[in-house]
Amino acid sequence: MIEDLVLVFFALLVFLTIRFRGSFYRFAALAVVFFLIANPAIRKKSEAPPPVLALCLDTSSSMAVKEGGMSRIDRAKEVIRRELPELRKRFSLSFYTFDSGFRQMAEEDFFRAGASGGASLISRVCAEITASLPDGGAMLLLSDGRDTAPEPSYFSKPLHSAGFGRVIENDMSVKVLEYPEKVFQGAVSKLRLRLERSGERSQARVTISRAGGKIAEKTLVFGEGESVKDIDMEFVPDEPGENIRYRVELHPTDARPGNNSDFFSVSVFKSLIKVLFISGRPGWEYSNLRALIKSDKRIDLTSFVILRNPSDYVPFPDNKLSLIPFPVREIFLNDISHYDLVILLNFDYTKFISPDYLSPLLRHIRAGGALMLIGGENLFSNGNYFKSPLGESLPFRERHGGVFSEDKFFLRASPGHPVTSFISSISELGDVPLKGMSPAAGTAPDAETVLETAEGLPVAAVCGAGKGRIMVLLTNSLWRLFFAGAETSYFYQEFFKNSFAWLTRSPLLDEMSVSGRKNYKIGEELLLRIQLRNAGRSGVTVRHDSPAGPAYLSPVMLSPGLFMVKQRIAEAGRHSLRIAVSGERGVRADKNFIFTAADTGIEDENTSASHSHLRDISRLSLGKYLGSDSFRAADIPSPDGDSVLYRPAMKNYYLLFTALFLLWLWFKENTQ
Template identity: 25%
Template sequence: MTLEFAPFIPWIVIAALAVLAVVLSALGFLRGVRGTAIRLAASIAVLAALANPLLLQEERDPLTTVVPVIVDRSQSQQIAGRAEETDQALQGIRDRLGRFPNIEPRIVEVTDPGDSDAPSTKLFEALAAATTDVPPARVGGAIFVTDGQVHDIPAENQALPFDAPVHSLITGKADEFDRRIEVLRAPRFGIVDEEQELTFRVFDDGEASNQPADVSVRMNGEDLGTVPAVPGAETSFAFRVPRGGNNVLEFSVAATPGEVTDVNNRAIHLIEGIRQNLRVLLVSGEPHAGERAWRNLLKSDASVDLVHFTILRPPEKQDGTPINELSLIAFPTRELFVEKINDFDLIIFDRYQHRGVLPILYYDYIAEYVRNGGALLIAAGPEHAGQDSIALTPLESVLPATPTGDVHQAGFYPRLSEQGKRHPVTRGLDGSAVEPPQWGRWFRSVDVGRTDGETVMTGDGDRPLLVLNRANEGRVAMLLSDQGWLWARGFEGGGPHVSLYRRIAHWLMKEPELEEEALKARATGRTLEVTRQTIGDAPGPATITTPSGETIALNLNEIQPGLYRGESRMTETGLFTITNGDFSTLVHVGAVDAPEFRAMISTTDTLAPISQETRGLTARLDDGDETVRIPDILPVRGEVRVADDRRMLIKLTDETVLKGVNTLPLFAGFAGLGILLLAVSAMWWREGR
């Protein structure tokens, strides 16, 4: 109870009246005036009534003690029965805390954030969020249910936002073992076909092992062999980047009997392949209008080193001009087609005919170059139908079309064949979606009798115009007209000659984006996008295998002829395998080195120092007999000074909440009136004597 005043008049007036009463009383006492004491008492009673004293009594209720219970639901908690232990522990904690009406549990379940590319377990961040709106004095303690793999443990100089015990209940077993692999150092970029080196390490968490581990290595799904590695020691691996663009290098170590999970037995490294300048050999049979279109296209590409020869002076031309007066460069046939032929990524014969410049044997060399993985483009003109056609040389063995000897002369619109509408080289060319195509006409094509591979463009009367084919390891393309330059000149509106020529060249040089049959996948955040290219029938759904081993069927919808796509949001993070028919690809969702997958064994080492510092308890839920044992709750009042190794201590709060205030005016009502009447009556009685 407390005493307060609510004066009816200002305090300064009451003070003045009090001073006046004291002065008059002092004079009365000095002069011996009778009744001065009674007058002073009456004055005090009147002044007290004017001050209006109040007696206050507060009504308060005790506040509950808040206990945050932070439950780890991260991916490492989904293995080896830990999820079941967590559920049992959570129910047991609820039951035990429910026995105490003055304890308020706050359950917070921490899952892998769906928008995070690098998932990690952040329990202390969740603890801080759960106690933000609670005064520190009301927090009686915190309970963690986790496997111990926590990635935001405060540093030694960082204090918790409250002074109460922190308890940790650890799922999993004490003797767990796990083998994992990590890529330590690796380049992010690499020159195609140049040797690169990276370093990886195999870790044995739990039981130490010095037995070598066999690590299988795959690049873009292709086996590169097996590398022996000693656990705990760094191992180097040399490799070559096979192609431009994104390349997935995968390392996998065989699962060890008894390990908790094989999710982290695979590690990947993404390396961007960079092509050095492509070397292209362009051989023109004679100057013509279309020659410049090829030359300009290739010269405009900074990534292409072009070697161009035009045969202006055939060997049979003998006019007596001295050699030292000729300004023409001799055609270095042996150097180009014998000594350095394998240095070229692409050979183009543009309206070239066999006129004795190349010995017959050299055509055999070119055919062998193609079969061994080289690329050849024939841009055919009328010469290809004549008696000097290169189709009548040993080069015929790799050509997909044989000329009949006729040249068709008539205006026509180049059109995409049914295969061409689905083939990545010609699919979606500007102007091809309408009939007739929105591009200019051509007026000449070479007739052929048979075709192998895919005819992706046709001319007048469905005659083959562009034929693509594979020859063993190499590729060959035949453009059976020399009229493409009309598009370059803008005749009748022109046409997509740059896109067409560039796609042909890149397909010949095996760019992954232009493969007829391909399965690709990419991740944007947590969204996995799968793309399937095919020139055949609908490929059906793709199968996604998650890092945890779950399989998901993903429907692929046709977005363009021959191009199917589907996407799905993933809840897990890690290396996903996507399959469709005979095709398979890998994609990593989230950061490659996500903390959540570095270590997966259950451990008490991470949280034990926090519990020890706050006088809390760190205990395993499974003590070895396959049963979940949950420690009892012991509420205590006052500061927790000593930890209990069997029970979880909860510090009860002394905080209260104000419900109301009872007010009793001391000079109100009959009591106050009686006191004043008594004072006045005493004065009157004394004055009457």
């Protein structure tokens, strides 16, 4: 902008002086301004110091592999020694070695370095080194190209590379990076895979199978110059169960079939849960709750409502009644284990069966089943359930001589339990009067209160029983919330939906879900994804207990409620991650994630070179790949700092001369 204004100013002066009668002066003025506008350039040798070239040598253990009687690292040093005189003429050299991190060192230490590192973080290290170089600098990478944690990186300076080691042509590998901890049967689930290749093979077919049966398939194609590819692949679990093992395979197999497959294990939950609902009396709680359950397509409901108890007087014989007899013995002795959740509403079992009939139900709960007891005048009548096999497993204790209370009370929800944590803040909840409470003396030591009265008396409590869970709700008047208003109706529906999910251990109610591998090798990078159910005002802390001792890791937030943990694995053995989610009221949820690191290192898994990766990063950094097992210093492109363009027309002394000359011409013409 400044140069343009200068040219305009001088052009005006030329217009004023061009009228002068002397043709010599007119020609001289035009020549001076033309030279200024043309602004010719002359290339001159730069007097600046030579540009910096960082020599970076890979010292990971794969560089110790011997081929042709010489290790890769020794071959790289030999080539550097040969080209060192020529490199010194053109560059100011600095020396680095790297494996899981980089180190700058003196030249003699550079040539004494050995290959023993447990990892080779080529992309990450090169990005950090190039960022530290001055303007005009460049980097020369000497490596076999085996990046144990390839990742997208930005290289701020040109990166030239030379590859060392034998390349296995047309080799392709697959590795599972992330997979979900829990999934639903029949629901689309996703895992993340990393595929690496060397050679010209660019296409492969990936399958996911279980017990010999294929459940997913995907064809992938590598782009030109692409050696590492991370993909997401979907699969649909077909059968429920804990820790079901799935196999990921590449087809067709190649010269190294050992890296053509990997595996992962997940817990698969039923997409359709079976619920048995028995009500001792018809009523509003039964009709509302049955309608709510029927509206959920994920629940297969079997329900019974008792219209006539054995003690009720009916002036007709049974064969004259249209009521279907309640099949209580068949249910409690034969079919009870087929149901994921059993709901007993105001049901006094003593009118139909003896306490021994509840023993199969208790065994089913301890094996992973669930039970919900809902109050009424018949629940806990004469201490019925407390005196049954279920008694010691219930979250309440018996109130001897207690009777059903008709007193009114107001409700409040616990903010600390998953069932009510999201709905406890509904203020209208405490404005609706409820009525009716079954007798109980208080909660058991291992129980947790979910609902309580305004005075703090427990209304609903939960506890565990073996692998199963039990909830007891002392009142059957929550239906009043449904009709009291929109907010309390929402509470009613969410409370029971969340209760069903918590009782059946559904992942839908997990405060957090964790996805990551359970098996690593030394030198690999732990990748752990943490998804929170409630992202608002939540913090995540991760404590890593490794064979070397405890340490805290720093989760990185990718988006609200989604965190990523990365950590290089340095010790073999059992590792435990204690993940805690904190909220306004302290720790809201915690979970242990266990993984194992094998004694072998990631560098020992595959020692074949990958020069295509070096080509990729050189291309991305605007550098040059110099060749395999050798290079010439003359092939390294000259940096822009070798010479400069000299423009005399823009020098201060010429601008001053032009201004004075044109001013003299103008003065000479206008003073005659």
